[in-house]
Amino acid sequence: MTLNDFNALSPERAEALLRPCVAIPAWAEQLAAGRPYASPAMLLAAARQAAEGWNGADLAAALSAHPRIGERAAGQNAEAAFSRREQAGVAPDDQTADALRAGNLAYEQRFGRVFLVRAKGRSADEMLAILHRRLANSPAQEQQESLEQLRQITLLRLEELITP
Numbered sequence: 001m002t003l004n005d006f007n008a009l010s011p012e013r014a015e016a017l018l019r020p021c022v023a024i025p026a027w028a029e030q031l032a033a034g035r036p037y038a039s040p041a042m043l044l045a046a047a048r049q050a051a052e053g054w055n056g057a058d059l060a061a062a063l064s065a066h067p068r069i070g071e072r073a074a075g076q077n078a079e080a081a082f083s084r085r086e087q088a089g090v091a092p093d094d095q096t097a098d099a100l101r102a103g104n105l106a107y108e109q110r111f112g113r114v115f116l117v118r119a120k121g122r123s124a125d126e127m128l129a130i131l132h133r134r135l136a137n138s139p140a141q142e143q144q145e146s147l148e149q150l151r152q153i154t155l156l157r158l159e160e161l162i163t164p
C-alpha cells in the first residue's frame with residue numbers, strides 16, 4: 001500500500017492494517033491517529049517513537065503473536081504469514097534445530113517468556129549465538145534487549161506494509 005493510500009484510510013481500516021505489525025493495540029491506534037504522514041521516513045519515525053515507551057506488560061502481550069524461533073507459525077492470519085516470511089531464512093540443520101529447541105527452553109525457564117529476536121536476515125546459527133549470549137543477561141538487561149528486538153520486528157513489518 002502506498003503512503004497516500006494509508007493516509008486516506010478510515011481510522012478503523014488504518015488500525016486493522018497496522019495490528020499485525022505488533023500485538024499492542026495502543027501502538028496501532030496512536031500511529032493511525034497521527035496521520036497524514038508526509039513521507040515514509042516520517043511514518044517510520046512516528047512508529048519508532050510510539051514504540052519507545054513499551055514496557056514488560058507490552059512485551060508479554062506482543063509475545064502472544066510470535067512463535068518460537070525455529071518453530072513454524074501456524075494459522076492463516078497476517079501475523080503468522082509475517083512470522084513465516086521472517087523465519088524463512090532460519091532453516092536450521094538438525095543439530096542447530098535441536099540446539100535452538102534446548103536454548104528456547106532454557107531461556108523460557110530463566111526469563112519466563114519466549115525468546116524474541118529479529119529473525120529477518122539472520123541464520124539459525126546467528127540466532128543461536130545471540131540466544132546463548134542473551135541467556136547470560138540480567139532480567140532487566142534482557143527485557144530491554146527483547147523490547148528493542150520487538151521494535152525492530154515491528155518496524156520491518158510496517159516497512160513491508162507501506163511501500164513508497
Ligand SMILES: NC(=O)NC1=NC(=O)NC1=O
Pocket residue numbers: 065066067068069082083084086087114115116117118119120153
Ligand atoms: N520468537 C521470535 O523471535 N519470533 C520471531 N522473530 C521474528 O522476527 N519473527 C518472529 O515470529
